[in-house]
Amino acid sequence: MTIMNFKKLLHKNIFSLYGSGTCIRSDAQMQLVNKEEADKAFNACKKEILNPYLKTKGFHTWKGKAYVRLSDTGLLEYMDLQKERYGSKTFTVNIALMPIYAPSGGYMCIGFGGRLGEFVCGKDFWWDYKDADTAKKSFANVAEAIGQFAIPWFEKYDDGAAYTE
Numbered sequence: 001m002t003i004m005n006f007k008k009l010l011h012k013n014i015f016s017l018y019g020s021g022t023c024i025r026s027d028a029q030m031q032l033v034n035k036e037e038a039d040k041a042f043n044a045c046k047k048e049i050l051n052p053y054l055k056t057k058g059f060h061t062w063k064g065k066a067y068v069r070l071s072d073t074g075l076l077e078y079m080d081l082q083k084e085r086y087g088s089k090t091f092t093v094n095i096a097l098m099p100i101y102a103p104s105g106g107y108m109c110i111g112f113g114g115r116l117g118e119f120v121c122g123k124d125f126w127w128d129y130k131d132a133d134t135a136k137k138s139f140a141n142v143a144e145a146i147g148q149f150a151i152p153w154f155e156k157y158d159d160g161a162a163y164t165e
Contacts, residue, residue, distance in 0.1 A: 015120050015148060018141035023084040023126040033130045038089040041135035049139040057151060076100045077154045090126040092117065093142060095150050097157055119149040
């Protein structure tokens with residue numbers, strides 16, 4: 001089964017994503033966002049919701065917004081939170097598997113994988129953290145999506161034959 005076929009199979013499951021899914025806000029919408037409050041909410045929810053959840057799954061934090069664990073087959077399982085670069089206070093989750101022996105030059109090079117939204121619904125999705133309430137709902141939704149889609153995808157590759165197909 002190819003990675004694309006696996007993603008298609010996964011996103012046929014019913015899952016309700018929280019938020020609009022877009023990474024961009026209009027200028028008028030941006031003026032309504034308290035950037036300092038949003039950043040505090042992001043950090044608090046990452047620390048209180050996502051970090052403990054992923055720790056129970058065997059992941060370790062890496063470089064602030066990333067999580068890694070080593071699979072039984074010697075692959076590095078990697079997830080990171082990517083904030084939208086222009087300050088809209090949205091984020092997405094990148095997921096990858098890569099051989100641990102690959103040189104990276106001080107940064108994580110992606111083996112194969114995709115974005116969490118692709119695993120859930122077949123397209124990119126961005127979660128919102130414009131305020132504390134929104135951030136809590138978004139991070140809880142991300143943790144649930146990781147449990148239902150990313151963790152099973154990683155586990156599929158615990159069998160070395162799965163990535164040689």
